[in-house]
Amino acid sequence: MTGNPNNVLNKDSMKLKIIIGTIAFTATLYNNPTVTAFKTRLPMTVNMRDLNANEKYFDMPDNLPANASNPGTIQSGDLMLYGSNTLVVFYRSFSTSYNYTPIGRIDDMAGLTSALGSGNVTVTFALQ
Template sequence: MWMTVNERRFAITLADSAAARAFAALLPLTLDMSELNGNEKYVSLPQALPTNASRPGTIRNGDLMLYGSDTLVVFYLTFDSSYSYTRLGRVDNAAGLAQALGRDGVRVVFTQD
């Protein structure tokens, strides 16, 4: 799977889960993602996905997560968190991800190829 931010394209490896398969079934998606906390971009999905939430403890730069059942989150900094998420996948090489996403809201395109 791919995530494109402006002209930067990032490969994403999806988790082997019902939530990740349901997310992939929605693609292609063009989403206007909002900024939150200086470490993540988030957006409400057009429909709820299956969940299997857990507390990962440490969030990593490049994690693609589901908060609740319908909020997609892309993290671009590594930090500790007590929140629960369902893992959808991970950016294979997150170098430059924070710069590509920027400090404000951003349009992100998710595709299968």
């Protein structure tokens, strides 16, 4: 995901805090128009649904700018936009034929799978 200058992790930007239950994770955001628009909606607390036992997703009420491409492989900890309004947190790595716009990447995935669990989960996203 780093070949496109819009898909480079922005080490100088604010970090994203992701709170699942009582566990907080930190993500490094990409530097792209999707992230710029996403940050204007924060903080937000959403109910994310499970899909395919590898991701949690939430359909946002309005669209974000998207510049989707196929990453080939999804990594555990990827935070992506599917289409123009579906926010996705991946907790298992796998190959994909779908297109996504990158938003960020969770810095330390330790405990992510157990925090997300097998069903729906409430997740808070906030700038750190």
